[in-house]
Amino acid sequence: MGASRRWLPVEGRSGAAGLEKRWCAYAREKPQKFEYTWPDLAVTGKCLTLAKCAGCEAAQKQGGIAESPPLAGRIFISMLLEEKAMKITGAQAVVESLRREGVDIIFGYPGGAVIPIYDAMYQAEFRHILTRHEQAAAHAAHGYARSTGKTGVCIATSGPGATNLVTGLATAYMDSVPVVAITGQVATGLLGRDSFQEADITGITMPVTKHNYLVKRVTDLPAIIKEAFYIAGTGRPGPVLIDIPKDVTTSLLDYYYPDQVILPGYKPVYEGNARQIKAAAALIQEAKKPVIYAGGGVIISGAEKELLLLAEKLQAPVTTTLMALDAFPGDHPLSLRMLGMHGTAYANFAVTEADLIIAVGARFDDRVTGRVETFAPQAKIVQIDIDPAEIGKNVAVDLPIVGDLKRVLSELVPLLAPQEHEAWLEQIAEWKRRYPLTYEEQEQGISPQMVVETLSELTRGEAIICTEVGQNQMWAAQFYCFKKPRSFITSGGLGTMGFGFPAAVGVQIANPDRPVVDIAGDGSLQMNIQELATVAAYRLPVKILLLNNGYLGMVRQWQEIFCEKRYAATILQNPDFCKLAEAYGVKALAVEKPEEVRTKLEEALAYTGPVLIDCRVNPEENVMPMVPPNAAIYDMLGVEK
Amino acid sequence: MKHTLAILVMNNPGVMARIAGLYSRRGYNISSIAVGETEDPRISRITLVVEAEDETELEQIAKQLYKLIDVIKLSDITKDKAVERELALIKVHCHPANRSEILQIVDIFRAKIVDVSQEGVIIEVTGDTDKIQAILDLLRPFGLREIARTGKVALVRSAAGR
Numbered sequence: 001m002g003a004s005r006r007w008l009p010v011e012g013r014s015g016a017a018g019l020e021k022r023w024c025a026y027a028r029e030k031p032q033k034f035e036y037t038w039p040d041l042a043v044t045g046k047c048l049t050l051a052k053c054a055g056c057e058a059a060q061k062q063g064g065i066a067e068s069p070p071l072a073g074r075i076f077i078s079m080l081l082e083e084k085a086m087k088i089t090g091a092q093a094v095v096e097s098l099r100r101e102g103v104d105i106i107f108g109y110p111g112g113a114v115i116p117i118y119d120a121m122y123q124a125e126f127r128h129i130l131t132r133h134e135q136a137a138a139h140a141a142h143g144y145a146r147s148t149g150k151t152g153v154c155i156a157t158s159g160p161g162a163t164n165l166v167t168g169l170a171t172a173y174m175d176s177v178p179v180v181a182i183t184g185q186v187a188t189g190l191l192g193r194d195s196f197q198e199a200d201i202t203g204i205t206m207p208v209t210k211h212n213y214l215v216k217r218v219t220d221l222p223a224i225i226k227e228a229f230y231i232a233g234t235g236r237p238g239p240v241l242i243d244i245p246k247d248v249t250t251s252l253l254d255y256y257y258p259d260q261v262i263l264p265g266y267k268p269v270y271e272g273n274a275r276q277i278k279a280a281a282a283l284i285q286e287a288k289k290p291v292i293y294a295g296g297g298v299i300i301s302g303a304e305k306e307l308l309l310l311a312e313k314l315q316a317p318v319t320t321t322l323m324a325l326d327a328f329p330g331d332h333p334l335s336l337r338m339l340g341m342h343g344t345a346y347a348n349f350a351v352t353e354a355d356l357i358i359a360v361g362a363r364f365d366d367r368v369t370g371r372v373e374t375f376a377p378q379a380k381i382v383q384i385d386i387d388p389a390e391i392g393k394n395v396a397v398d399l400p401i402v403g404d405l406k407r408v409l410s411e412l413v414p415l416l417a418p419q420e421h422e423a424w425l426e427q428i429a430e431w432k433r434r435y436p437l438t439y440e441e442q443e444q445g446i447s448p449q450m451v452v453e454t455l456s457e458l459t460r461g462e463a464i465i466c467t468e469v470g471q472n473q474m475w476a477a478q479f480y481c482f483k484k485p486r487s488f489i490t491s492g493g494l495g496t497m498g499f500g501f502p503a504a505v506g507v508q509i510a511n512p513d514r515p516v517v518d519i520a521g522d523g524s525l526q527m528n529i530q531e532l533a534t535v536a537a538y539r540l541p542v543k544i545l546l547l548n549n550g551y552l553g554m555v556r557q558w559q560e561i562f563c564e565k566r567y568a569a570t571i572l573q574n575p576d577f578c579k580l581a582e583a584y585g586v587k588a589l590a591v592e593k594p595e596e597v598r599t600k601l602e603e604a605l606a607y608t609g610p611v612l613i614d615c616r617v618n619p620e621e622n623v624m625p626m627v628p629p630n631a632a633i634y635d636m637l638g639v640e641k
Numbered sequence: 642m643k644h645t646l647a648i649l650v651m652n653n654p655g656v657m658a659r660i661a662g663l664y665s666r667r668g669y670n671i672s673s674i675a676v677g678e679t680e681d682p683r684i685s686r687i688t689l690v691v692e693a694e695d696e697t698e699l700e701q702i703a704k705q706l707y708k709l710i711d712v713i714k715l716s717d718i719t720k721d722k723a724v725e726r727e728l729a730l731i732k733v734h735c736h737p738a739n740r741s742e743i744l745q746i747v748d749i750f751r752a753k754i755v756d757v758s759q760e761g762v763i764i765e766v767t768g769d770t771d772k773i774q775a776i777l778d779l780l781r782p783f784g785l786r787e788i789a790r791t792g793k794v795a796l797v798r799s800a801a802g803r
Contacts, residue, residue: 008761207666211710265651389704
């Protein structure tokens with residue numbers, strides 16, 4: 001900093017509401033010129049404006065600015081910019097707009113086309129986390145968003161930087177996660193000429209983003225950023241990409257940040273249709289064997305309480321998708337845990353026998369339904385979803401309600417009379433007794449399920465769990481008992497290997513005081529293992545619980561069952577993960593015997609920095625139960641009827 | 642079955658790519674597409690003729706289209722009373738011997754000859770899909786050299802006309 005500070009003389013006055021007004025009233029009485037540096041405000045915790053200007057100091061003493069100086073500083077600069085329509089560069093406009101959207105952190109990786117944006121961030125002391133791969137930045141923004149409900153932001157340069165984000169965007173798109181990605185682009189004059197590091201990223205990401213933009217004029221930039229955040233975070237959330245050519249970031253504009261968006265084609269429906277809600281209530285009252293099928297929408301909408309109320313009032317069992325394991329307490333008597341391909345036998349039986357399915361924020365994914373004609377054959381289906389396109393997409397629905405779950409459920413629940421379903425719950429209890437989720441305890445060797453169970457116990461179900469994809473993910477889903485929402489961050493829709501670890505980086509940044517554990521497999525972890533450098537550099541106390549079996553376990557399981565154990569390309573020759581972690585400056589613990597599991601996990605959880613726990617588990621352990629592909633979900637391997 | 646969808650979209654760059662991409666990605670079939678600005682230059686009107694197996698598929702197509710941020714309004718006007726037109730330019734072989742016969746056909750269809758040369762003529766015809774097909778069938782024996790057809794455009798008749 002220092003020499004690069006820009007000092008701009010500005011007159012301070014404005015007329016907005018709240019805090020601004022009080023401070024402005026003071027300024028109007030004593031008009032004077034202030035000097036301040038706009039990039040220095042807000043982030044550092046010290047507001048130079050307030051320190052330097054007599055007017056501000058007086059206002060602060062009078063209690064005119066109630067908030068902490070950083071916030072006051074932010075308000076101050078906002079109002080100045082609006083008043084004076086100040087000339088700033090596109091890059092500065094990006095940073096200022098992010099700030100106005102309440103963004104306090106950005107994950108990214110620099111490169112040629114984004115140097116001006118990085119320069120503006122640097123001068124503004126905007127908090128930036130340097131990952132070691134752009135894909136990791138996208139996953140980290142995803143983890144940040146999922147664990148907080150806020151929009152995550154990532155940035156990458158043009159060409160390869162941008163294409164490296166694609167997997168992360170597709171992952172966020174499939175799981176409806178609000179992420180805004182900013183990419184640099186070659187200068188407008190070079191567009192379409194196969195210039196160095198040029199890629200048509202808006203074209204590439206069209207099918208994996210909720211919307212995307214190529215900013216061709218600097219004057220469009222503020223409105224586009226406003227729209228991007230609005231689109232990403234509202235309705236059914238999703239990723240939005242903003243591609244900004246380099247010359248746009250260096251051009252000057254009269255900065256004005258709009259407070260409204262104009263999107264005639266985008267009007268998410270939040271209120272459920274009252275008549276449909278009444279009809280649903282009537283249908284629900286008639287049911288003898290209802291099952292609530294909850295999906296990720298419960299978390300997104302923040303409707304966990306309403307879901308619990310619904311379940312308890314109806315005395316209806318609740319099964320959740322992978323995306324909603326943390327939406328309903330795993331130890332609740334009405335919990336059926338997960339359904340589908342690796343769901344519990346009792347959840348799959350209950351769905352099959354049910355006479356009513358209440359689908360809340362779930363989308364009847366093929367991993368849930370199995371062969372779709374055999375799914376819930378006797379049930380009427382009520383589906384509540386904010387996205388009209390999800391209604392009846394995979395399964396015909398008897399009664400759809402389009403709207404925000406929290407609102408719809410809080411209108412629906414009071415319409416229902418409390419119910420008892422004793423016979424039905426007794427039947428379910430019987431299934432639970434006969435077909436519990438279980439595994440064989442090994443005398444020698446470590447059962448991966450036991451490792452996850454132990455972790456669940458030691459963290460009392462209160463850690464935030466990220467996972468990679470494959471067996472590790474399924475064991476985490478089956479044997480970790482979640483108690484709080486936004487605690488399970490996993491790539492459900494896209495099934496992105498290499499997701500968990502970088503996601504954990506974002507989660508830990510957003511939740512510095514909560515334990516964050518990435519349950520990993522040795523295959524997936526190596527897809528983004530370079531992030532060991534990130535956790536080491538920022539001292540993020542992420543714990544990597546590596547269930548190391550030397551295989552691409554899930555594919556190996558399929559090969560064992562469906563290909564007569566022909567293990568094509570699934571045997572891994574692995575590095576020494578402990579040495580590798582240590583090389584990055586990350587503490588490592590090797591676990592080789594079952595009796596070490598508890599003590600080593602305790603040691604890792606108690607440690608204040610990042611730890612990799614290399615747990616050598618039984619190499620040929622399978623995830624059971626398992627519904628073979630395209631079978632009915634009541635026909636499970638590993639369940640003796 | 643074929644359906645005619647009338648779609649109003651924001652006239653933003655890439656909007657056609659979004660719609661075409663959606664179709665290829667989800668495996669829907671477009672029979673024809675016609676686009677042009679409306680009375681408001683910020684808005685374009687797309688007339689899309691799509692092939693859908695059943696109501697469920699059509700509903701999905703409509704909902705997925707409607708999910709695009711740039712799509713403002715969408716209506717299935719297949720069953721509405723609408724004026725539907727296509728335009729075709731047809732280049733036909735033509736000798737002095739059969740010219741009068743061709744001219745007769747042109748006349749019957751209220752089409753126009755817009756270019757004449759030694760080897761042939763270019764005929765301009767507008768009408769609904771059936772009419773265009775009919776004139777093409779009649780002209781085929783003379784030797785069709787080239788054809789350029791627009792997609793279908795359509796407007797629902799105003800309420801008074803119903």
